[in-house]
Amino acid sequence: xxxxxxxxxxxxxxxxxxxxxxxxxxxxxxxxxxxxxxxxxxxxxxxxxxxxxxxxxxxxxxxxxxxxxxxxxxxxxxxxxxxxxxxxxxxxxxxxxxxxxxxxxxxxxxxxxxxxxxxxxxxxxxxxxxxxxxxxxxxxxxxxxxxxxxxxxxxxxxxxxxxxxxxxxxxxxxxxxxxxxxxxxxxxxxxxxxxxxxxxxxxxxxxxxxxxxxxxxxxxxxxxxxxxxxxxxxxxxxxxxxxxxxxxxxxxxxxxxxxxxxxxxxxxxxxxxxxxxxxxxxxxxxxxxxxxxxxxxxxxxxxxxxxxxxxxxxxxxxxxxxxxxxxxxxxxxxxxxxxxxxxxxxxxxxxxxxxxxxxxxxxxxxxxxxxxxxxxxxxxxxxxxxxxxxxxxxxxxxxxxxxx
Amino acid sequence: xxxxxxxxxxxxxxxxxxxxxxxxxxxxxxxxxxxxxxxxxxxxxxxxxxxxxxxxxxxxxxxxxxxxxxxxxxxxxxxxxxxxxxxxxxxxxxxxxxxxxxxxxxxxxxxxxxxxxxxxxxxxxxxxxxxxxxxxxxxxxxxxxxxxxxxxxxxxxxxxxxxxxxxxxxxxxxxxxxxxxxxxxxxxxxxxxxxxxxxxxxxxxxxxxxxxxxxxxxxxxxxxxxxxxxxxxxxxxxxxxxxxxxxxxxxxxxxxxxxxxxxxxxxxxxxxxxxxxxxxxxxxxxxxxxxxxxxxxxxxxxxxxxxxxxxxxxxxxxxxxxxxxxxxxxxxxxxxxxxxxxxxxxxxxxxxxxxxxxxxxxxxxxxxxxxxxxxxxxxxxxxxxxxxxxxxxxxxxxxxxxxx
Numbered sequence: 182x183x184x185x186x187x188x189x190x191x192x193x194x195x196x197x198x199x200x201x202x203x204x205x206x207x208x209x210x211x212x213x214x215x216x217x218x219x220x221x222x223x224x225x226x227x228x229x230x231x232x233x234x235x236x237x238x239x240x241x242x243x244x245x246x247x248x249x250x251x252x253x254x255x256x257x258x259x260x261x262x263x264x265x266x267x268x269x270x271x272x273x274x275x276x277x278x279x280x281x282x283x284x285x286x287x288x289x290x291x292x293x294x295x296x297x298x299x300x301x302x303x304x305x306x307x308x309x310x311x312x313x314x315x316x317x318x319x320x321x322x323x324x325x326x327x328x329x330x331x332x333x334x335x336x337x338x339x340x341x342x343x344x345x346x347x348x349x350x351x352x353x354x355x356x357x358x359x360x361x362x363x364x365x366x367x368x369x370x371x372x373x374x375x376x377x378x379x380x381x382x383x384x385x386x387x388x389x390x391x392x393x394x395x396x397x398x399x400x401x402x403x404x405x406x407x408x409x410x411x412x413x414x415x416x417x418x419x420x421x422x423x424x425x426x427x428x429x430x431x432x433x434x435x436x437x438x439x440x441x442x443x444x445x446x447x448x449x450x451x452x453x454x455x456x457x458x459x460x461x462x463x464x465x466x467x468x469x470x471x472x473x474x475x476x477x478x479x480x481x482x483x484x485x486x487x488x489x490x491x492x493x494x495x496x497x498x499x500x501x502x503x504x505x506x507x508x509x510x511x512x513x514x515x516x517x518x519x520x521x522x523x524x525x526x527x528x529x530x531x532x533x534x535x536x537x538x539x540x541x542x543x544x545x546x547x548x549x550x551x552x553x554x555x556x557x558x559x560x561x562x563x564x565x566x567x568x569x570x571x572x573x574x575x576x577x578x579x580x581x582x583x584x585x
Numbered sequence: 586x587x588x589x590x591x592x593x594x595x596x597x598x599x600x601x602x603x604x605x606x607x608x609x610x611x612x613x614x615x616x617x618x619x620x621x622x623x624x625x626x627x628x629x630x631x632x633x634x635x636x637x638x639x640x641x642x643x644x645x646x647x648x649x650x651x652x653x654x655x656x657x658x659x660x661x662x663x664x665x666x667x668x669x670x671x672x673x674x675x676x677x678x679x680x681x682x683x684x685x686x687x688x689x690x691x692x693x694x695x696x697x698x699x700x701x702x703x704x705x706x707x708x709x710x711x712x713x714x715x716x717x718x719x720x721x722x723x724x725x726x727x728x729x730x731x732x733x734x735x736x737x738x739x740x741x742x743x744x745x746x747x748x749x750x751x752x753x754x755x756x757x758x759x760x761x762x763x764x765x766x767x768x769x770x771x772x773x774x775x776x777x778x779x780x781x782x783x784x785x786x787x788x789x790x791x792x793x794x795x796x797x798x799x800x801x802x803x804x805x806x807x808x809x810x811x812x813x814x815x816x817x818x819x820x821x822x823x824x825x826x827x828x829x830x831x832x833x834x835x836x837x838x839x840x841x842x843x844x845x846x847x848x849x850x851x852x853x854x855x856x857x858x859x860x861x862x863x864x865x866x867x868x869x870x871x872x873x874x875x876x877x878x879x880x881x882x883x884x885x886x887x888x889x890x891x892x893x894x895x896x897x898x899x900x901x902x903x904x905x906x907x908x909x910x911x912x913x914x915x916x917x918x919x920x921x922x923x924x925x926x927x928x929x930x931x932x933x934x935x936x937x938x939x940x941x942x943x944x945x946x947x948x949x950x951x952x953x954x955x956x957x958x959x960x961x962x963x964x965x966x967x968x969x970x971x972x973x974x975x976x977x978x979x980x981x982x983x984x985x986x987x988x989x
Contacts, residue, residue, distance in 0.1 A: 221952070225959040228944070250927065250952035258930055258948060266944045523654065526662055540632070540670045544662060548625070548654035555629040558959055 185403055185430055186462045193583040195479035196454055202238075202462055202483070204270040204348035205401045206262055209237045211462065211483035212576055214469060214569050215272060216491055220245050221255070221265040224491060225558040226566075228266045233536070234563060235570045238270040240486040243341050244279035244333075248326045252344035260346025272486065273347035275338045275380075275407070278435070278466065280320050281356040315355065317372055335379035343387050343402065349431065349464075352380040354407040356436045366411030373409045374423050380404065381428055403430035405464060411436065412445055414452045421456035431462040434482075438467035447476060454480035471512050471572050478576065479585060490569050494561035497550045499529045500568040512572070515543075517561070522547040535567035536560075589807055589834055590866045597987045599883035600858055606642075606866055606887070608674040608752035609805045610666055613641045615866065615887035616980055618873060618973050619676060620895055624649045625659070625669040628895060629962040630970075632670045637940070638967060639974045642674040644890040647745050648683035648737075652730045656748035664750025676890065677751035679742045679784075679811070682839070682870065684724050685760040719759065721776055739783035747791050747806065753835065753868075756784040758811040760840045770815030777813045778827050784808065785832055807834035809868060815840065816849055818856045825860035835866040838886075842871035851880060858884035875916050875976050882980065883989060894973050898965035901954045903933045904972040916976070919947075921965070926951040939971035940964075 183203045190199040200211040209215075216223060218239040223231055231239070241261060246252065258264035261271060314321040319334030338353035353376050355369040384404050406424040410416030425432055437449045450465065457463050462483045468474070469487020477485075490500070498514040515522075515529065525543035533539075537546070537560040549557035579585045587607045594603040604615040613619075620627060622643040627635060635643070645665060650656065662668035665675060718725045723738030742757035757780050759773040788808050810833040814820030829836055841853045854869065861867050866887045872878070873891020881889075894904070902918040919926075919933065929947035937943075941950070941964040953961035983989045 220956050220958060221949075222958050222960045225963075227940075227960050227963055229940075249956055250948065254928055254948055254952070257928060258946060264946070264949055524658055524661060536631075536633075542662060542668070544654065544658055545625075545668055548658070552624050552653055554624060554626050555959060555962055556626045556631050559629075559631055559963070 186460070188459070190581060192580050192585055195585060196457070196481040197478045197580045197585045198481065198483070199577055199580050200462060200483050202270065204403070206268060206270050206348055207237070209270055209484065210577065212474070212478045212573065212580070213237050213484050214474065214573050215240045215484055215486040216566060216569075217242070217486055217488045218265070218267060219488075220249065221261055221267070223267070223562075224495065225555075225562045228268065230559075230563065231267070231269065234566050236269065236566060238272065238484070239267055240272045240274070241345065241347060242279060243273050243276040243338065243345060246273075246345055247276065247341050248324055252341045255346070256344035262346065270349070271347040272349040272464070273342050273345050273351065274466070275351040275353040276333050276341065277338070277354045278356050280322055280333055281358070317375065319353075335376040336383045339380050339383040339387060343391075347402070349403045349405060351433055352377045352404060352406045352429070354409055354435050356409070357411050359412070361411050363413055363416070366413055366416055369411070370409045370416050370420050373407065374420070377406045377424065377427055377429075405429060405431040405433045407433045407435040407466070408453055409436050412449065414448075417449055417452045418456065421453035425456055425458050425461075429461070431464060432458055433464040433466050435466045437465065443473065447473070450477050450480050450482065457481040471569065474573075475576060475585075478580070490565040491562050494565040495558045497557070497561065499546070499561055500565050501530050502532075502568065502572070512568075517543060517546050518550050529564055530568070533564065533568065533571075535564050537564040537567075590864070592863070594985060596984050596989055599989055600861070600885040601882045601984045601989045602885065602887070603981055603984050604866060604887050606674065608807070610672060610674050610752055611641070613674055613888065614981065616878070616882045616977065616984070617641050617888050618878065618977050619644045619888055619890040620970060620973075621646070621890055621892045622669070622671060623892075624653065625665055625671070627671070627966075628899065629959075629966045632672065634963075634967065635671070635673065638970050640673065640970060642676060642888070643671055644676045644678070645749065645751060646683060647677050647680040647742065647749060650677075650749055651680065651745050652728055656745045659750070660748035666750065674753070675751040676753040676868070677746050677749050677755065678870070679755040679757040680737050680745065681742070681758045682760050684726055684737055685762070721779065723757075739780040740787045743784050743787040743791060747795075751806070753807045753809060755837055756781045756808060756810045756833070758813055758839055760813070761815050763816070765815050767817050767820070770817055770820055773815070774813045774820050774824050777811065778824070781810045781828065781831055781833075809833060809835040809837045811837045811839040811870070812857055813840050816853065818852075821853055821856045822860065825857035829860055829862050829865075833865070835868060836862060837868040837870050839870045841869065847877065851877070854881050854884050854886065861885040875973065878977075879980060879989075882984070894969040895966050898969040899962045901961070901965065903950070903965055904969050905934050906936075906972065906976070916972075921947060921950050922954050933968055934972070937968065937972065937975075939968050941968040941971075
């Protein structure tokens with residue numbers, strides 16, 4: 182049997198490391214950036230385009246997939262890989278982050294993580310809190326899509342994720358609001374730990390149950406436990422100690438991207454660094470700006486997921502690097518919608534070898550974005566993801582050379 | 586020098602023929618369907634995807650390109666092929682159709698040809714007719730985009746189309762409203778004929794002027810004259826006789842798709858059939874339903890442009906053929922948004938070899954369309970255009986075998 186995770190090289194300068202994650206759908210060279218394919222499709226790119234770019238893995242969201250098209254549709258199709266033809270390693274989250282973050286944002290009528298405006302009229306019972314009840318049992322809430330009362334429990338999250346069938350799945354966690362008091366953060370953390378044990382048990386049960394039914398569900402899913410603890414050092418450290426000592430295949434750090442400053446976010450990773458496992462992969466949830474990535478690999482993070490490169494692309498914010506060195510503090514975005522690009526016949530980045538930069542000028546991209554042409558989003562996404570892949574390649578090279 | 590148009594084979598059964606159009610950007614086997622890339626991009630497909638499907642040529646709209654990004658931007662980029670990287674033969678229209686059809690539709694606040702709603706607030710001077718003046722000189726109108734006063738004349742249309750630089754360009758014509766009286770249709774037709782002569786003269790002038798300046802503009806553009814005459818047999822025949830006797834490289838039939846019934850449309854083609862040139866290619870503007878195409882090749886039409894397959898795709902209307910015979914009266918659309926497809930794990934068309942049908946189920950496409958995912962439009966467009974290409978291949982085969 183192939184080992185799920187191998188450390189290939191440790192840097193002499195920090196906890197940064199090169200690794201290899203092996204799944205039934207392919208391998209991931211780490212550190213790796215994992216773009217988000219929320220609803221089982223990477224917005225604006227069809228599967229062979231991901232391969233062209235060199236995307237190693239993608240991240241799907243259980244909350245959204247359970248709402249649409251529903252876990253049963255995906256299970257009937259033989260799992261998310263078959264359904265979406267994303268023939269690469271896939272990770273799914275537990276649904277917890279969306280349950281909490283969407284519920285929190287919604288009363289203000291603000292934007293959901295997809296960038297589309299949540300219309301007040303879309304939500305039944307909007308006057309009441311959308312989360313109906315959080316208890317040790319689980320979470321009851323109203324669907325963002327149609328107001329239905331939905332319940333997520335650790336067991337349900339596991340069942341959903343088994344039906345979806347991603348290679349790497351996450352334990353169900355409570356992601357606290359920001360700012361949250363120490364007492365509440367502690368309670369939520371303890372709950373998350375209890376839920377982790379229920380997830381492990383449920384996952385074992387389902388595996389045993391499905392062992393002899395190959396037609397049914399995936400048997401080769403790897404479960405990550407999630408470190409929580411909010412903005413408090415003692416809680417983060419306690420959570421790290423607890424989670425890493427459980428029977429999990431990997432560890433994720435959650436809740437660091439919700440509302441805090443960059444410095445606080447980095448601290449939360451730094452605090453737990455010494456407790457992170459040597460022999461298991463570590464994922465940082467929801468962080469993906471390249472300077473954060475370049476900094477946080479030093480604390481032992483192997484994989485990162487984030488909507489940033491793809492969302493910025495769709496907004497016309499195109500990455501530009503003056504040189505491809507790491508640390509990449511010289512990464513900036515240009516706003517292609519700015520009028521000055523109307524006649525600019527140079528590519529977004531002269532040094533970029535992506536399809537977009539090799540073929541198109543800023544003037545053309547400006548035109549497509551101004552006219553809201555669908556190809557604008559495709560070409561911009563190709564570019565931003567290519568830049569991310571190039572920077573991650575450089576980052577791995579820098580670790581190999583003990584420069585980080 | 587390579588001949589612009591060669592007839593390769595004439596059917597023994599009708600005026601249907603196989604031909605080859607040769608341009609500096611490639612060849613077109615005729616009869617051919619030419620999808621529309623209105624603003625210099627085929628909505629939802631990037632250039633290499635067109636090649637994968639086997640698209641032989643595309644059609645761009647001068648009115649839209651002159652409005653955005655502007656003819657000067659395209660000229661500065663070295664022409665539309667360079668700008669858009671659509672490295673296939675391109676045709677541009679004269680702007681006439683849009684000037685008249687957009688102006689006509691606009692006061693009702695209806696949809697523009699792109700399918701997006703024209704908001705009343707978008708248009709300055711909305712209370713006045715948008716066409717300010719039609720005269721023998723040309724047309725003055727207010728831009729759909731920003732309300733600017735714009736003038737199109739035969740000379741300006743030629744200048745714009747030279748700057749855009751498509752391989753095949755169209756003379757400026759007046760496309761009458763439907764229904765239009767005989768007297769008005771006659772006047773508009775005469776105007777169109779006069780404009781044709783001014784277009785030919787202007788095109789000659791520009792060619793001579795640019796002959797020694799290779800950096801400037803394309804020298805290898807082929808000019809089509811447009812047959813008009815509305816719904817009247819005598820006018821259509823008269824127009825055909827006039828246009829085909831002028832110094833044009835090809836002939837187009839215009840105004841047949843504006844508001845008439847299918848039968849009337851087919852009659853207008855039938856009437857002029859006997860006057861169509863033996864040695865020049867014939868284009869039918871704005872017609873593209875496969876049963877119309879299969880019928881109208883019999884009257885000597887070589888190329889057809891239409892937004893239908895791509896627009897239907899974006900609306901979730903996917904082509905389905907029970908068998909790929911010609912005449913293809915068995916072509917239907919399925920509405921992928923219908924609830925019954927939620928669990929349908931079969932492809933749109935079992936017999937279709939396109940990327941979409943080879944990889945994805947109706948359930949997945951239903952999900953993408955329901956969620957308005959950008960990849961929905963790409964996958965649907967790939968499918969509808971592949972079906973069109975397959976049917977056109979069959980149609981050419983049927984002509985080769987004297988079956989049409």
